[in-house]
Amino acid sequence: MDEGFDTGDIIAQKRVSVYFHDTGESLYHRLEHACVELFKETWPEIKSGKNLRMQQASAGIYHSKGDIALIDNIDLEKKYQAKELINILRARTFYPYRGAFVKVGGKKIFLRLELNEADQEK
Numbered sequence: 001m002d003e004g005f006d007t008g009d010i011i012a013q014k015r016v017s018v019y020f021h022d023t024g025e026s027l028y029h030r031l032e033h034a035c036v037e038l039f040k041e042t043w044p045e046i047k048s049g050k051n052l053r054m055q056q057a058s059a060g061i062y063h064s065k066g067d068i069a070l071i072d073n074i075d076l077e078k079k080y081q082a083k084e085l086i087n088i089l090r091a092r093t094f095y096p097y098r099g100a101f102v103k104v105g106g107k108k109i110f111l112r113l114e115l116n117e118a119d120q121e122k
Helices: 024-048 065-074 082-092
Strands: 099-106 106-108
Touching: 024 082, 065 082
Parallel strands: none
Antiparallel strands: 099 106
């Protein structure tokens, strides 16, 4: 750690796959699990001071609650690519948060997406 926000050295990394059937919630839980596993794997080196460190190549990214709220309002008059709209719904499907919505008759209608990976048909 250092005095900046997300500017300290990188001491360990692990690639985590993102699948099309992921939601914000499922990806969060997979990342959480990967974080714990990475910590278990690297703690002995960190504790002994023998771990390698890498300087970050770029500044960290910060998104405020307001930034995220901007994508929640799905404009029914706006044209979206299907993938873009699905990705917004995927990202914002995260219980217990209400997530994305449309406004109809002055009321917010909240949307959740349920994605299930189907078995290959033979």
